[in-house]
Structures are given as C-alpha cells and as structure tokens.
Amino acid sequence: MNTARLTSIFLFLFASVVLVSSPSRAEELKYKRTIENYTMPDVTLVNQNGARVKLRSLITSDKPVVVDFIYGTCTTICPVLSAGFVNLQQKLGPKSSNVQLISISIDPENDTPKVMKEYLQRYRAKAGWDFLTGSRENIDKVMRAFNAYIPNKMSHYPLTLIRNPQDGKWVRIFGLTSSSEFLNEYKKVGGI
Amino acid sequence: MSNRTNNCIVQSLKRLLPGVILCCSLFALSATVIEDVHAIDLSPSEAFLQGERIYRDGVLPSGEPMQAVIRGDVDVPGTSFSCVSCHLRSGLGSIEGGVVTPPTNGRTLFQPYKVQYKQVKVDQKFYPAILQRPTYTDASLATALREGITPSGQVMNPVMPRYYLDDKEMALLIAYLKTLSDQPAPGVTETEIKFATVITDDVPSAQAEAMLAPLEEYVRHKNSMINLFKKEKRSARMAATMVTSGELMYKKLTLSRWMLKGPPETWRSQLEEYYRQEPVFALLGGISNSDWKPIHDFSEANHLPCLFPQTDYPVISTTDWYTLYHSKGIYQEGEAAARFLNEKIAALQGRNVLQIVRNSRQGQALSTGFQETWRDLGFAAPVTVTLGEKEVLSKEQLQKLLYANLPAAILVWDGAESLAVLESLVTSSERPAITIVSASYLGDKIWSIPEQERDFTFMTYPYRLPQREESFKRFIEPFMKKANSSAATEVISKKSYIATQMLTQGLMDLRGNYYRDNLFDVIGMMRDQELPLYTRLSFGPGQRYASKGCYMVQLDKGAKPALINKSDWVIH
Numbered sequence: 114m115n116t117a118r119l120t121s122i123f124l125f126l127f128a129s130v131v132l133v134s135s136p137s138r139a140e141e142l143k144y145k146r147t148i149e150n151y152t153m154p155d156v157t158l159v160n161q162n163g164a165r166v167k168l169r170s171l172i173t174s175d176k177p178v179v180v181d182f183i184y185g186t187c188t189t190i191c192p193v194l195s196a197g198f199v200n201l202q203q204k205l206g207p208k209s210s211n212v213q214l215i216s217i218s219i220d221p222e223n224d225t226p227k228v229m230k231e232y233l234q235r236y237r238a239k240a241g242w243d244f245l246t247g248s249r250e251n252i253d254k255v256m257r258a259f260n261a262y263i264p265n266k267m268s269h270y271p272l273t274l275i276r277n278p279q280d281g282k283w284v285r286i287f288g289l290t291s292s293s294e295f296l297n298e299y300k301k302v303g304g305i
Numbered sequence: 306m307s308n309r310t311n312n313c314i315v316q317s318l319k320r321l322l323p324g325v326i327l328c329c330s331l332f333a334l335s336a337t338v339i340e341d342v343h344a345i346d347l348s349p350s351e352a353f354l355q356g357e358r359i360y361r362d363g364v365l366p367s368g369e370p371m372q373a374v375i376r377g378d379v380d381v382p383g384t385s386f387s388c389v390s391c392h393l394r395s396g397l398g399s400i401e402g403g404v405v406t407p408p409t410n411g412r413t414l415f416q417p418y419k420v421q422y423k424q425v426k427v428d429q430k431f432y433p434a435i436l437q438r439p440t441y442t443d444a445s446l447a448t449a450l451r452e453g454i455t456p457s458g459q460v461m462n463p464v465m466p467r468y469y470l471d472d473k474e475m476a477l478l479i480a481y482l483k484t485l486s487d488q489p490a491p492g493v494t495e496t497e498i499k500f501a502t503v504i505t506d507d508v509p510s511a512q513a514e515a516m517l518a519p520l521e522e523y524v525r526h527k528n529s530m531i532n533l534f535k536k537e538k539r540s541a542r543m544a545a546t547m548v549t550s551g552e553l554m555y556k557k558l559t560l561s562r563w564m565l566k567g568p569p570e571t572w573r574s575q576l577e578e579y580y581r582q583e584p585v586f587a588l589l590g591g592i593s594n595s596d597w598k599p600i601h602d603f604s605e606a607n608h609l610p611c612l613f614p615q616t617d618y619p620v621i622s623t624t625d626w627y628t629l630y631h632s633k634g635i636y637q638e639g640e641a642a643a644r645f646l647n648e649k650i651a652a653l654q655g656r657n658v659l660q661i662v663r664n665s666r667q668g669q670a671l672s673t674g675f676q677e678t679w680r681d682l683g684f685a686a687p688v689t690v691t692l693g694e695k696e697v698l699s700k701e702q703l704q705k706l707l708y709a710n711l712p713a714a715i716l717v718w719d720g721a722e723s724l725a726v727l728e729s730l731v732t733s734s735e736r737p738a739i740t741i742v743s744a745s746y747l748g749d750k751i752w753s754i755p756e757q758e759r760d761f762t763f764m765t766y767p768y769r770l771p772q773r774e775e776s777f778k779r780f781i782e783p784f785m786k787k788a789n790s791s792a793a794t795e796v797i798s799k800k801s802y803i804a805t806q807m808l809t810q811g812l813m814d815l816r817g818n819y820y821r822d823n824l825f826d827v828i829g830m831m832r833d834q835e836l837p838l839y840t841r842l843s844f845g846p847g848q849r850y851a852s853k854g855c856y857m858v859q860l861d862k863g864a865k866p867a868l869i870n871k872s873d874w875v876i877h
Contacts, residue, residue: 159877163647163682163683184845186829186845186846186847186848187401187402187845187846188390188391188393188399188401188846189390189391189399189401189402189404189406189464190401190402190403190404190464191402192381192385192386192390193375193376193379193464195385196375196376196379196381196385196386197376197379200379200380220843220845221875221877222833222841222843222853222854222875223843223845223848223853225877226682226877227681235384235385236385246877247877248873248875248877249841249873249874249875250873265832265833266833266843266845267401267830267831267832268832269402270402270403271402271403289376289463289464290376291376291377291378291379291463292376292378292379293378
C-alpha cells in the first residue's frame with residue numbers, strides 16, 4: 114500500500130470522526146428530556162455574596178429547584194441559559210420566589226463572588242437565583258453527581274435540571290428550550 | 306411612528322402570521338436598508354465608533370441597549386447578547402458549547418460561504434452546523450440580523466439573536482462589519498511572522514538570557530523545520546495531515562530584541578521608535594523588574610498583542626485587552642492572603658488584621674492585593690504600618706503594635722527582615738493565631754524559618770509545590786538544557802517555555818487569519834493547561850491572567866523541610 118493511499122485512508126477516517134462528532138444546528142435537535150434520580154454530594158460552595166452554602170440544603174427544598182452549569186465569561190450558550198432563567202423569573206413576576214434557581218460555575222478559577230455578582234446584575238436577576246463557585250474538587254463532585262462532568266469548561270453543553278419537590282426526582286433537559294417550553298417544564302414539576 | 310416601533314410591530318405580527326409577514330418584511334427591509342447605508346449623517350470616524358459600540362457593547366447611538374429575541378420567544382437585552390459575545394472581537398466566530406458561530410467580518414460576509422476542511426469543500430449535508438450561503442448584500446444581511454434568515458433562505462440557529470434595529474442603526478452596524486478584520490495585521494507576510502521581545506535595563510544579563518534562550522531556541526527550531534519540510538516530502542505530508550494550519554508550516558518566525566534603557570518615562574518613545582522601524586505582529590515574552598505599565602499602555606495604544614511578559618508588576622485591569630500575563634504577579638499573593646483569611650474567618654473573631662509593609666515595590670504590591678481583595682470581601686481596612694527603606698521594627702515596637710491592636714492575624718510584607726519579626730512573635734504573649742509572609746519576597750530565606758516559628762507562619766506560594774513539580778522535570782529537561790537554564794533562573798526559563806507552548810497553539814488556532822484581535826479570541830477559547838510551574842493555567846474570553854492560583858503553605862519539621870499545602874490552588 115503506498116503512502117498516498119495510506120494518507121487518504123487516514124484523512125478519510127479523521128474527517129469521518131470530525132464530521133460525526135461535529136455540533137449540529139440547534140433547531141434540528143429538539144431538546145431531550147429524561148427523568149433521573151441524583152444523589153447530591155455533601156459539599157459547601159460559595160455564592161455571589163461570598164456566603165458559604167451547603168448545596169444539599171439549598172437543593173432539598175419544598176419548591177422546585179432549577180440547576181444549570183455556566184461560567185462568567187462564557188460567550189455562547191451560558192448567556193442563552195441565563196436568559197432562560199431571568200425570563201422565568203420575569204414571567205413568574207411576584208411568584209418568582211416560588212422557584213430556586215442555581216447556576217453552578219464550571220470555571221471556578223475565574224468565577225469569584227465578585228465576578229458572579231456582576232454577572233447576575235448584568236442579567237437583572239432577582240433574589241432566588243444563586244450563582245455558586247467553589248474548589249475544583251467540589252465542583253467536579255457536583256458535576257459528576259448530575260452526570261454532567263466535563264474535564265474542561267470549553268467542552269460544556271446546554272443542560273438544565275429541574276427538581277420536583279414532591280418526589281425529589283429531576284427532569285434532565287439536554288438542549289436549549291424556548292421560554293414557553295421552559296415554563297411548561299417548570300409547571301410540570303408543580304411550579305406555580 | 307418611529308422605525309423602531311415599526312420593527313417591533315413586524316416582529317410581533319410575524320409570530321401570528323409567519324409566512325405572509327415574513328415576505329412583507331423582507332421586501333420592506335430590503336428597500337429601506339439600501340437607502341440608509343448611504344445616508345448615515347456622521348463623519349466616518351463617528352460612524353465607526355457607533356457601529357463598534359453596537360457590535361461590541363450592544364448599545365445603540367441613543368445610549369439605549371439594543372433589544373433582541375432568541376429561541377423564538379425569549380426577549381433579551383443586546384448588552385448581554387451583543388454580536389461580540391459569539392462572533393468575538395475579531396468577528397471570526399467560534400465553536401463553543403456545541404454552537405458553531407460563523408465569521409462576520411466584512412471579507413467573509415461579502416463572498417459566498419462554503420464549508421471547507423483544509424481547502425477542500427465539504428458537502429453541507431455532512432456538516433449541517435455551518436450554513437453555506439451565497440454572498441450577502443446589505444439588504445440580505447439586514448434580513449439575517451432581523452429575521453435570522455440567510456440569503457439562501459435557511460433559518461439560522463435560534464440562539465442567534467434576532468435584533469430590533471432601525472435602518473440607521475442597521476446601516477451603522479453593517480458599515481462597521483465591513484471594516485472588521487478587513488486587513489491582515491502588520492508584521493505578517495506570506496513567508497514570515499515578526500515578533501519582538503522587550504527587555505528593560507534593570508534586568509541582570511543572566512535573567513535576560515534565561516528569558517531569551519527558550520524563545521530563541523523555539524524560533525530556531527521552528528525555522529529549521531521549514532528546511533526539513535522542503536527536503537523531506539514525506540515529513541511535510543505527515544505534518545500537513547497533523548497540523549490544523551498548513552500554511553504555518555512554511556512561515557518563518559523572527560524575534561527581535563527591543564532593549565529599553567533609562568527611566569520608565571522614556572520607554573514609550575523608545576518603543577514607538579522600535580515599532581516604527583519594525584512593525585511586528587506581537588510582542589512575545591519580555592522581562593522587566595519594574596512596573597510593566599509603560600509597555601502595557603504602549604500595547605493598548607497600538608493594539609499590539611503582548612503575550613506572557615515576565616513581570617512581578619503587571620497592570621491589574623478587567624477591561625484592557627492587549628497584554629496576556631502569566632498571573633497578577635506579586636499582587637496575586639496579597640489577594641490569596643485575603644481569601645485565605647476570609648476562609649478562616651472564625652479564627653478572626655471579629656478582630657482586626659495588622660499589616661507590616663516594607664515601603665518597596667514588592668511590599669506595596671502585596672499590600673494593595675490584600676487590601677483591595679479584603680475590601681471586596683466586605684472587611685474594614687487593616688491596620689497598616691509602613692516601614693521605610695532601611696527601617697527596622699524592634700521587638701518592643703512590635704509588642705506595642707500587638708498590644709494596641711490585638712490583631713487576629715498579622716501580615717509581614719517584607720523580605721529577609723521578616724525573619725526578625727517572626728522571631729519576636731515566638732515569645733510574644735499577644736501573638737495572633739495566623740501570621741502570613743510572602744514566599745516570593747522572602748526568596749531562599751523561606752528555608753531558614755526556625756522550627757518554633759513554622760506552626761503559626763503561613764506563606765503565599767504562587768507556583769506548583771516543588772515535590773509535585775518533579776513530575777514535569779522529565780519532559781521539560783531537554784528543553785531547559787538547550788536553553789542553558791540554571792537553578793537560579795529556572796522560574797524565568799519555565800515562564801518562557803509556557804509562552805512558547807501557548808504561542809504554538811495560538812498560531813495554529815489562527816488558521817491563517819492573522820488579525821491581532823483574533824489572536825486573543827483564539828487564546829480565550831483555549832482549554833485549561835497543565836504546564837510546568839503553575840498548577841493550572843486557564844483562559845476565557847477577556848481573561849488576561851492565566852494563573853489564578855496561589856497556595857498558602859507552611860514549612861514541615863526537620864532540617865530539610867518540605868512545603869506543606871494548606872489551601873486550594875484557588876481559594877474561595
């Protein structure tokens with residue numbers, strides 16, 4: 114087998130891998146919804162005010178809890194996820210305190226309370242939306258608990274998790290939702 | 306009725322009658338935009354600045370934020386969803402979080418867009434994430450920005466905001482896009498990329514050589530590969546298959562030394578003269594024992610990237626763009642001390658913190674880092690005692706300070722003289738629970754701290770611990786040998802090594818698009834790195850300090866003590 118042929122085969126295989134694993138247009142991928150059980154690690158994280166927060170306590174709430182993974186300087190999908198959060202708060206109006214929104218940093222190196230506070234202010238977040246950071250070890254534990262571990266923030270993907278307060282089960286939404294779809298999912302877990 | 310109101314009505318009705326309204330709006334917008342592109346009643350420079358503001362900040366000429374809708378029905382402010390968010394400062398786009406953002410610079414917009422892999426066209430069906438399209442016109446570009454529809458009628462990804470822009474705003478934005486990354490940066494030709502490295506005359510020659518040697522060895526090696534590729538066709542084919550930017554294989558790198566002499570206030574004019582004589586693509590490495598600010602300001606003014614200069618005194622900024630530092634330098638150690646104390650807040654019991662600061666550049670940088678972070682954490686300013694250049698703090702003076710302030714922690718931002726303060730603390734009845742010193746400022750003296758002082762003395766240590774750094778030795782050793790690195794200059798050589806590694810990746814990721822803003826755009830999209838010296842280097846859009854960490858350590862017992870880690874790399 115000559116070198117040119119070998120090179121062609123290698124190029125074909127490489128191109129196949131690149132193309133198969135390439136991202137797709139979001140409108141062709143309706144979001145994927147599953148119901149999951151997750152066990153939270155007993156970790157303490159830090160919120161946008163610098164307060165130490167026990168994640169398990171924050172999540173074990175009698176109201177719906179929505180979790181996503183974002184970082185403060187993200188340019189593409191985090192702003193879209195965050196727009197979904199603030200939109201939900203706006204749609205709920207005075208009832209926005211009925212839901213606990215939690216964004217967990219996947220860039221704990223850079224996301225200090227100061228960075229996170231500015232981020233929430235930029236989105237005009239109301240009370241009830243907390244942005245949490247912490248040690249890389251603890252952040253990794255949380256990502257693993259939600260089956261959302263990524264070794265590097267640049268490999269992240271759009272994921273939203275909604276906890277049903279009645280049975281403690283989670284709705285796992287892979288992909289981006291419209292605001293009406295998001296509100297609908299929130300209502301399905303008893304959110305009002 | 307204003308154009309903005311018209312647009313809003315069109316947007317609302319479209320949701321009810323998509324087909325009919327889409328056709329009407331397309332027709333109407335096509336007509337109006339073409340006229341208005343020629344009717345911007347502003348000077349070219351004003352029009353550019355306003356267009357740039359829309360693109361970068363999402364702010365309209367009126368000062369109001371641009372408005373947009375994403376995912377069909379999610380209203381968002383343009384300030385959070387400005388064009389630069391995804392298409393980046395250079396306009397060359399990104400791939401992030403599974404979303405492909407195509408280029409929007411004028412050069413790309415106004416020609417047909419095809420999907421290519423190494424100059425080979427790829428069929429759209431195999432790569433649906435990128436929409437192939439014919440060339441844009443002003444009118445079809447306005448339609449894309451307002452309706453999310455390409456000239457070939459394809460609907461864009463719903464995360465692409467659909468902007469409510471009136472005709473004048475649209476014309477300003479389009480005019481800006483036409484200038485965006487339009488001309489390749491100076492310092493790059495078909496065959497060559499020019500770099501320079503800045504060295505100030507306060508740096509001893511051994512240190513300057515330690516910084517230079519790895520860079521020059523890197524350039525020599527890269528250029529020698531060109532000859533190899535020309536002689537050995539098989540190697541060239543293999544390399545072309547492996548690298549993402551084939552054109553880079555045959556580009557020669559040059560590295561000039563820009564030596565700055567005299568007082569820092571004269572550096573700017575010297576730099577301008579060097580730059581006038583040789584407009585380089587970027588500054589690489591560099592070293593100074595003074596504040597980097599004059600060189601930083603020169604880079605900002607000339608939009609000239611400066612990658613990984615070696616300085617303990619970088620400019621601390623969240624908005625400046627053109628210098629990427631290894632870390633915040635000495636300042637970062639003060640920052641780590643504040644975060645560490647915040648973590649141990651229970652031990653403070655509401656008591657104050659005492660800072661003893663040598664009036665030196667190092668002492669001031671440590672103190673500023675601590676005070677600014679301490680303030681941001683919500684604490685009152687510490688009690689600060691500044692020592693003159695040769696002033697000695699006696700045991701009695703220290704005792705008085707402790708008695709008067711009863712501090713919960715004492716920070717000693719001083720060099721070897723810190724050891725005398727530590728010694729005085731051993732027998733002090735008012736000794737605070739925590740004492741912090743800087744390992745960088747103490748230098749080799751850290752190993753002289755007596756055993757009875759080690760239990761209460763914490764040190765800021767901005768690098769990977771020596772015992773863990775050993776594992777990097779094997780793969781960096783050949784490189785260090787070629788660079789003639791010695792133990793005394795090891796840190797400097799390693800910092801230069803980091804610069805070469807990141808440059809290699811950055812140049813590859815440019816993929817032939819030699820625009821200076823693009824260099825920072827691609828670095829901002831890089832994965833976190835584990836390289837020698839720092840536990841982790843991380844990047845992100847707009848992030849300009851690659852290492853964000855600093856350990857708090859203590860000395861182990863014994864005659865040959867090791868450093869014991871007492872904190873995370875990044876303390877929260």
